[in-house]
Amino acid sequence: MEHKGCTIWFTGLSGAGKSTITDELVKRLKASGMKVEVLDGDVVRTHLSKGLGFSKEDRDTNILRIGWVCEVLTRNNVIAIAAAISPYREIRDKVRKMVGPNFIEVYAAAPLEECEKRDVKGLYKKARAGEIKQFTGIDDPYEAPLDPEVVCDTHKETLDQSVEKVLAALRKHGILNAKNVPVAA
Numbered sequence: 240m241e242h243k244g245c246t247i248w249f250t251g252l253s254g255a256g257k258s259t260i261t262d263e264l265v266k267r268l269k270a271s272g273m274k275v276e277v278l279d280g281d282v283v284r285t286h287l288s289k290g291l292g293f294s295k296e297d298r299d300t301n302i303l304r305i306g307w308v309c310e311v312l313t314r315n316n317v318i319a320i321a322a323a324i325s326p327y328r329e330i331r332d333k334v335r336k337m338v339g340p341n342f343i344e345v346y347a348a349a350p351l352e353e354c355e356k357r358d359v360k361g362l363y364k365k366a367r368a369g370e371i372k373q374f375t376g377i378d379d380p381y382e383a384p385l386d387p388e389v390v391c392d393t394h395k396e397t398l399d400q401s402v403e404k405v406l407a408a409l410r411k412h413g414i415l416n417a418k419n420v421p422v423a424a
Contacts, residue, residue: 242273244313245414246306246338247405249322250331250384251347252376253362254354256393257322260347260401265320267402274317278305293373299330306334313338318414326375328382343408344387347401351376353394388412 247264249257261277268275291297302325312319325331335342354376355363366374373379388408391401409415 242316242318243341243414244274244316245318245341245343245409245412246309246313246334247318247320247343247345247409248309248325248331248334249320249345249347250325250387251393252349252351252354252381253324253374254357254359255347255349256391256398256401257324257347259398260345260391260393260405261320261322263398263402264405267406268318276312276317276319278308278319278321278323293379295327298325299327302327302330302334303337306337309334310338313341318409324375324381326379326381328384331384341412341414343389343405343412344384345389345391345405345408346384346387347391347393348383349392349394 249261251257258279261279265275265277291301302323305321305323305325309319309321325334331344335344349357358364362371362374363377365371366377375381388411389404391404393401406415
């Protein structure tokens, strides 16, 4: 199915719900025959950004690499979904400029306490114990977006509500229309 490309950029703390929303969104978009590619922060670090650490410079490099891939996909009429913590506002803004008008920033907004409760990998516990350094939200900053297209309050709303917010933004940007609206789960 032909459709315009875009980049849906999920940002938020570890455990905020970025991957959970992404997974459901991808199911709905692909069920409608749309071309979708996901760039998950952890997966990209393993392949595209192997060898990078967690200094600000390395994090910025990682995000710019993800952004470049998203720009290429968007330009080629693919819906690129990036699910990366991307803690620094300045670099997210650079990616927004790189991608252009079809950049949709989605802030998975969950309080740190809620993210720690959801921490299946035990990363927050390790960071609090000093076993992991430069962990976003603990000893490294997270700069929330100032004006994202979508805010998903994942601690207050259902998964379906969050996904619907993203789909509404896609409709508003002209990516989805009556011919290619994703089916409900």
